[in-house]
Amino acid sequence: METVHEDKSARGFIYVSIVFFLITILIGLTMAIKFIFPDFLGGMGPLSFGRIRPIHTNGVLFGWLLAANMGLAYYVVPRLAGRKLFSEKLGLTTLALWVVIILGAVVTLAAGDTQAKEYLELNSWLDGLVTIAWVLFGINMFATIAKRKYEQMYVSLWYLMGTIIWTAVLWIVGNLPVYSGVNDANVNWWFGHNAVGLIFTPMGLSMAYYFIPKSTGNPLYSHKLSIIGFWTIAFLYIWNGAHHILFGPIPTWLQTVAILFSVSLLIPVWTVITNFYGTLRGKWAQGNYIVKFLLAGTTFYLLTCFQGPMHSLRSVNQIVSKTDWIIGHAHMALFGAFSFFAMAGIYYALPRILKRPMYSDKLGEWHFWLSFIGFLGFAISLWIGGFVQGLQWMDYTIAFLDTVKAMFPYYVVRMFSGLLIVLAQFLFAFNVLKTARSTTTPVSPVTA
Amino acid sequence: MKFEMKAVLLVLFVAAFMFLGTYFTMIVPLTDKALYTPTKDARDYTALELQGKEIYQREGCWYCHTQQVRNLLEETQRYGMGEEETYKRFGVRALIQAPPTEPGECVYDKPHMLGTRRVGPDLARVGGKYDNSWHINHLRDPRSTSPGSLMPAYTWLFDKAGQPTQEAVALVAYLQKLGTNIRWREEGVEQVKRLNALPSPAPKGGQQ
Numbered sequence: 245m246e247t248v249h250e251d252k253s254a255r256g257f258i259y260v261s262i263v264f265f266l267i268t269i270l271i272g273l274t275m276a277i278k279f280i281f282p283d284f285l286g287g288m289g290p291l292s293f294g295r296i297r298p299i300h301t302n303g304v305l306f307g308w309l310l311a312a313n314m315g316l317a318y319y320v321v322p323r324l325a326g327r328k329l330f331s332e333k334l335g336l337t338t339l340a341l342w343v344v345i346i347l348g349a350v351v352t353l354a355a356g357d358t359q360a361k362e363y364l365e366l367n368s369w370l371d372g373l374v375t376i377a378w379v380l381f382g383i384n385m386f387a388t389i390a391k392r393k394y395e396q397m398y399v400s401l402w403y404l405m406g407t408i409i410w411t412a413v414l415w416i417v418g419n420l421p422v423y424s425g426v427n428d429a430n431v432n433w434w435f436g437h438n439a440v441g442l443i444f445t446p447m448g449l450s451m452a453y454y455f456i457p458k459s460t461g462n463p464l465y466s467h468k469l470s471i472i473g474f475w476t477i478a479f480l481y482i483w484n485g486a487h488h489i490l491f492g493p494i495p496t497w498l499q500t501v502a503i504l505f506s507v508s509l510l511i512p513v514w515t516v517i518t519n520f521y522g523t524l525r526g527k528w529a530q531g532n533y534i535v536k537f538l539l540a541g542t543t544f545y546l547l548t549c550f551q552g553p554m555h556s557l558r559s560v561n562q563i564v565s566k567t568d569w570i571i572g573h574a575h576m577a578l579f580g581a582f583s584f585f586a587m588a589g590i591y592y593a594l595p596r597i598l599k600r601p602m603y604s605d606k607l608g609e610w611h612f613w614l615s616f617i618g619f620l621g622f623a624i625s626l627w628i629g630g631f632v633q634g635l636q637w638m639d640y641t642i643a644f645l646d647t648v649k650a651m652f653p654y655y656v657v658r659m660f661s662g663l664l665i666v667l668a669q670f671l672f673a674f675n676v677l678k679t680a681r682s683t684t685t686p687v688s689p690v691t692a
Numbered sequence: 693m694k695f696e697m698k699a700v701l702l703v704l705f706v707a708a709f710m711f712l713g714t715y716f717t718m719i720v721p722l723t724d725k726a727l728y729t730p731t732k733d734a735r736d737y738t739a740l741e742l743q744g745k746e747i748y749q750r751e752g753c754w755y756c757h758t759q760q761v762r763n764l765l766e767e768t769q770r771y772g773m774g775e776e777e778t779y780k781r782f783g784v785r786a787l788i789q790a791p792p793t794e795p796g797e798c799v800y801d802k803p804h805m806l807g808t809r810r811v812g813p814d815l816a817r818v819g820g821k822y823d824n825s826w827h828i829n830h831l832r833d834p835r836s837t838s839p840g841s842l843m844p845a846y847t848w849l850f851d852k853a854g855q856p857t858q859e860a861v862a863l864v865a866y867l868q869k870l871g872t873n874i875r876w877r878e879e880g881v882e883q884v885k886r887l888n889a890l891p892s893p894a895p896k897g898g899q900q
Contacts, residue, residue: 279842282834287847294752294844356750360803389699397698405699406706413710425798426727429806434718442710478706482713491762492806493795498721505713566758566810637810640770644813649840 249322251597253335253384257315258590258597259680260339261308262673264346268303269666271296276659280652290354298353298365305363305439306374307346309578312586313447314342314381317404319593320454321385324401326393330384338384341377345370361432363439364418371419378415382408399470403450406478410442426493433485440577441481448545448582449473449516451589452538456523459534459592465522469515476512480505487556490565506556513549517542533608534591540616541584548576563638568651569630572623579665580619587611587672594679603678607671614668621661629654731796734873737866744866747859749803751846758807759816759870763792771817778881784888788880790817790871797873811842817871827864828856 277284278293285291322329329335348370352358358365366374385408389401418435457464464470486494486502520542527535551573554560564570591608595601602608629651636647721727737745748754761771768789779785793816798804822830829836832850834843849860856864 278844282842282844286844289751289848292751292844292846294755297752297755356752358749358752360749360754360805362808390696402702405702409703409706410710413707417714423722423804424728424802425800425804426795426806427722428802428804429798430721431718432804434714475705479709479713482710483717485717488808489760489806491764491767491792492760493793493798495721495724495726498717501717562764565762566808570809637770638766640766644770645838645840648811648842 247322247327249319249328249597250332251319252332253329253339254315254318254593255597256336256339257311257318257342258594259676260343261311261315261586262590262676264303264307264311265669266673267350268300268307269662269669271300271303273659273662273666275300276655276662279655280659289356295354295356298358299350301363302349302353302365303346304578304583305444306349309444309583309586310447311342311346312590313444313451313582314338316451316586316589316593317381317385317447319589319597320400320451321388321404324394324398324454325388325391327388327391330387330391334380334384338377338380341373341380345373345377348373359419359421361428363436364432368419368421371415375412375415378408378412382412398453399464399467399474400450400454402474403446403453406474407443407446407450410438410446414438414442429489429492430486430494430498433488434482435485437485437488438482441477441484444578444582445481446477448541448585449477452520452541452585455534455585455589455592456520456538456542459538459588460524460527460531462523462525462527465519465525469519469522473512473515473519476515480508480512484509484556487561490556490558490561503556503558507553509549509553513546517546520545532605533612534588536609536612536616537584537588537591540612541581541588544576544580544584544619545582548573548581551576563634564630565634567630567633567637568626568654569634572626572630575619576623579615580623584615587615590676594676598679598682600679600682603675603682607675611668611672611675614664614671618661618664618668622658622665625654625657625661629658727795728799729796730799731794731873733875734796734799736800737869740862740865741869742866743859744862744864744869745801745805747849747863748805748866754805754807756809756811756843757813757815758810759805759814760793760807761790761814761816765789767814768792771814773821773877773880777821778884782881784881784884786881786884788877788884791874791876794874797871815867815870817876819868819870819872820877824864824868827867828860831860831863832856 274285274291275293275297289295318329318335345366349366352367352370353365357367359367385404389397389405414435418431423431453464453470456462483505484502486498487506490499490503520538524531524535524539524542528539531539555564555570555573591602633647633651636642636650637644761767768791769787772790773781773788775785775787778788793806798806826837830838830843831846832854833845834841846860849857849863851857
């Protein structure tokens, strides 16, 4: 007897995440315009750069990417467990809470109500709600896994269980209002670095480990590599926070430890990448847009995680730290890699949830290519510009304002590339909307 | 229940590894006295300066301005005092480097304001660099004092007549406090004066 999945929570989270994605990338585009016309939407506090920047970052992180991944987890985990989700009701409650959190975040951040620490901006009320929502999500996941039909736990489940624990500890300890001065900065980056390393990385890898074999029809390349990859990530990531404050007012030993562990991160990354490429073998050329997103995401993951360890080297950090280069790097991880994985997951899961094919595969292809080209334009302009900026800062006789003016052409390319990215996501949303509202008789999906 | 051991073990090991790294990179520094002992000249913020810091946080100034002179020659030079500045203010023609940011300067910062990104210049040593009216003009119309700047005009810190509100005054008071937990401007000038007063060494013959 086949298990019948309701997938209400999965569907809800996916829809909500896409709506927040559109809102928060429009804010991103607004910021890109402000780099060219600083007076664009000027004169209003809630629309000024310093107020909307945290809405963009928190919005894409928690409103889009984490919510999308949670939605996919509600889809993946019951299937890997071979039983229904522990509680759809609990899932929908979590969803309602998540919507309240994100809307609350938009309002409070626009009003300037912030804890003024990167990625920890949300005020303590919202922090509490996030904690509750995360516990509800964790209960649902663990309870589903605990009652699973198969003894074997697939690697996606390890990553998911890890993510639930890492996120809970990071969020609670990072938000404690007890630190000050340099230690506050150190804890901030302990959180900030691991928000990427131990929340979005394992969550994204969990999904990629599921959707790469599923969408290509290939078996997982190596079970052994997935074990090595998981445990090295679990062991190595947490030591890296201080590489964000190199040459800064923290002890030299702490900086050196962070550098050593940062470089050692090449081990888990290359292990995982080998596994992904191995699983994708033979499907590079004939892949549809789902495979394209997974392949490009894997490649961007490789590249961003090569940049990261290199940035932590003192000689490189001296040049690129605090420049626009880093903005390109961050977007490669969170957009180029993990968002691409999530999009592939949505394209794979949604037709199976709704039991009808996507409205348009052509729009899916367009979504991929515009996102891909838009991202490359965005990142490459910032990498070149940021590197030039870093070199200019190394010569103190060049006035700071001249280094700002020198960035103008790069900012223009970034803005137009950003426009392409935004356009692509509207196609994505339109495709999902049409699929959701389609009246065609449900059939089993053909896309694979 | 045999196979549940695997899930329990996974959770335990994940937690243990997390604790290990956290202990060495976060808890050990928290117990490091050097990281929370104020510098000799450090003093806590006044009520006005603290209000200014809160406005600095509210407006997200810290997204574009770091507050850390990194321990690099190009930064101690860039954020120090140039020859023209020292001559104009102290009558001494010398480049005086800014000291790199020390942990003891930041102890009263809760939250910290080290920042990560420089769309505008670092502000760790900006206190005393400009007079108050420069800051007011800069906040009202950034491009009037700094052509090419990307900073927004903070019109909501000014009343209808264009006069700075109490908030603008507080923000400027905060900016003027930055970097003064080390008395580097005055001490730098003293040091240059002492060096200038030394008899110049007799030129040596031959190659140096």
